[in-house]
Amino acid sequence: MGKRTFYGKGIPDINPSELEGLLIVVEGGDGSGRSTQGALLRDWLGRLGFPTVAVGLKHSELVGPEIEEAMLGNTLGPRTMSLFYATDFIDQLEHVIIPSLRAGFVVVADRYFYTLMARDQVRGANVEWNRSLYGMALKPDMSFYLRTNPKLLAERSFRKHGALDYWESGMDIERSGDMYQCFVRYQTKLQRELDKLSKEYGFEEIDGDLGPIAIHREVQKRLEGLIAKRTLKGGAAKRAPGLRRPRTKKTTSKKAGSKATRASVRKALKPKRSLPRVGNRARSTASHARSAKPSGTRR
Amino acid sequence: MWEESKGVIEGKLIAVEGLDGSGKSTQIALLKRWLELESYRVFFTEWNSSALVKKSTRKGKKQKILTPMSFSLIHATDFADRYERQILPLLRGGYLVLADRYSFTAFARDAVRGCDRIWLRNLYNFARLPDITFFFNVPLQVALNRILAGRPQLKFHEAGMDLGLSDDPFESFRLFQGMIYDEYKRMQREFHFVVIDATRPPEEQQQLMRSILQQTVNLKKFKQRMNWEFDNGQAHFLR
Numbered sequence: 295m296g297k298r299t300f301y302g303k304g305i306p307d308i309n310p311s312e313l314e315g316l317l318i319v320v321e322g323g324d325g326s327g328r329s330t331q332g333a334l335l336r337d338w339l340g341r342l343g344f345p346t347v348a349v350g351l352k353h354s355e356l357v358g359p360e361i362e363e364a365m366l367g368n369t370l371g372p373r374t375m376s377l378f379y380a381t382d383f384i385d386q387l388e389h390v391i392i393p394s395l396r397a398g399f400v401v402v403a404d405r406y407f408y409t410l411m412a413r414d415q416v417r418g419a420n421v422e423w424n425r426s427l428y429g430m431a432l433k434p435d436m437s438f439y440l441r442t443n444p445k446l447l448a449e450r451s452f453r454k455h456g457a458l459d460y461w462e463s464g465m466d467i468e469r470s471g472d473m474y475q476c477f478v479r480y481q482t483k484l485q486r487e488l489d490k491l492s493k494e495y496g497f498e499e500i501d502g503d504l505g506p507i508a509i510h511r512e513v514q515k516r517l518e519g520l521i522a523k524r525t526l527k528g529g530a531a532k533r534a535p536g537l538r539r540p541r542t543k544k545t546t547s548k549k550a551g552s553k554a555t556r557a558s559v560r561k562a563l564k565p566k567r568s569l570p571r572v573g574n575r576a577r578s579t580a581s582h583a584r585s586a587k588p589s590g591t592r593r
Numbered sequence: 594m595w596e597e598s599k600g601v602i603e604g605k606l607i608a609v610e611g612l613d614g615s616g617k618s619t620q621i622a623l624l625k626r627w628l629e630l631e632s633y634r635v636f637f638t639e640w641n642s643s644a645l646v647k648k649s650t651r652k653g654k655k656q657k658i659l660t661p662m663s664f665s666l667i668h669a670t671d672f673a674d675r676y677e678r679q680i681l682p683l684l685r686g687g688y689l690v691l692a693d694r695y696s697f698t699a700f701a702r703d704a705v706r707g708c709d710r711i712w713l714r715n716l717y718n719f720a721r722l723p724d725i726t727f728f729f730n731v732p733l734q735v736a737l738n739r740i741l742a743g744r745p746q747l748k749f750h751e752a753g754m755d756l757g758l759s760d761d762p763f764e765s766f767r768l769f770q771g772m773i774y775d776e777y778k779r780m781q782r783e784f785h786f787v788v789i790d791a792t793r794p795p796e797e798q799q800q801l802m803r804s805i806l807q808q809t810v811n812l813k814k815f816k817q818r819m820n821w822e823f824d825n826g827q828a829h830f831l832r
Contacts, residue, residue, distance in 0.1 A: 306707030405728030418596035
């Protein structure tokens with residue numbers, strides 16, 4: 295990508311072309327493996343010598359905790375929820391993403407405004423309204439879209455939490471049928487919206503039904519050009535050591551991720567035998583809070 | 594824009610706008626009292642009053658982490674909450690909704706802070722425009738005198754200190770209000786403001802507001818359907 299730009303009107307007094315770093319987005323449904331991929335990606339980039347920072351939805355200092363609180367009570371309307379998330383987005387954009395890019399970091403975003411748009415669309419927002427609103431967003435250098443079968447998403451949620459989440463099942467708008475049906479229907483709707491956005495914004499689609507290592511390999515492959523350019527430009531190394539072609543020898547890419555990440559991937563792949571627990575909403579928010587804490591980035 | 598479910602909206606929305614010190618709050622309070630005494634269905638709503646968002650706004654202001662964009666969006670969130678939970682349901686239920694400030698306040702303040710005007714209008718276009726918007730027009734100096742005479746303390750954002758216009762809060766407030774006044778002037782025709790000369794005696798302004806309201810709105814339709822009300826959980830008959 296050449297000079298960095300905003301999608302629309304941008305932010306007053308910010309000149310995007312001064313922002314040197316890279317912005318890489320990972321999008322996908324709930325349980326598509328975004329956070330695993332984000333962690334693997336940051337590990338890989340770190341080994342290549344790139345400083346990284348992670349961002350995600352609801353991490354903002356300004357409104358992050360208040361959104362969590364609102365979600366527990368389920369008292370806000372769709373427009374309010376939409377704008378609350380937009381406030382969270384702008385706070386992180388201005389206080390984390392932009393300063394990090396200015397300092398030359400690689401920002402790995404676990405979701406971007408695309409998800410927010412998809413959610414708004416499903417709830418009756420006009421696409422023009424959304425486009426204008428998120429005219430304040432920076433164009434990422436690359437956006438990955440882990441496109442996963444909704445039934446598989448449900449299976450992963452069952453394995454991980456033993457239950458489905460209220461919000462991930464779209465229970466605020468889905469009325470008929472049981473929770474499983476709501477989940478699948480809602481996730482399918484979101485996917486339909488993300489598919490549209492994928493065309494409009496040029497996502498790099500990856501089959502999310504694949505395993506984490508296979509997806510990571512694919513992520514590496516598609517980022518190769520972008521990373522190589524940076525490495526040469528920086529002049530730090532003639533050839534990035536981690537930049538072997540994964541296609542030629544499958545064994546090389548097995549090394550993807552640190553020991554810790556590999557272990558966590560293995561663990562995640564292993565089915566849990568624990569009994570299904572009750573009180574699904576409280577627990578799944580707790581798990582959100584956990585996954586929403588990428589090392590050392592939460593302010 | 595957001596999808597709005599079909600069906601008529603029987604209620605009417607009346608908004609007042611103007612500079613701090615233009616007397617708009619006094620006037621809308623008088624209007625509300627009159628409508629209540631005449632037993633019309635009336636509801637009053639203020640800018641920046643929803644409980645949940647207040648917490649964030651306070652945090653943002655205290656820690657000074659608000660930027661023009663987050664300032665704008667957090668107020669839009671607050672407004673949306675009030676709109677979805679009060680204004681729209683009340684309008685559907687056939688109420689006269691009186692709003693002390695509406696989206697125009699955001700258009701003026703946020704534009705002065707550097708947000709794009711078209712972006713702002715899009716942001717708020719989920720909300721219906723008022724049926725009548727009274728604009729209390731007063732020369733800048735008069736408004737400033739009214740405010741500054743009675744109140745020696747100005748808050749950081751209220752004085753527009755975040756704009757860096759001046760280190761002196763009073764000077765900053767003067768400049769800030771001047772810029773807001775210019776924004777109101779730009780909007781006057783765009784949004785068909787009904788201009789009230791706020792230098793006239795207050796009772797004269799009130800008479801004018803009432804007669805404009807009577808001419809524009811068929812008030813008969815807004816008579817209360819109940820002839821009793823709850824007071825401390827007890828039903829009391831009226832008249």
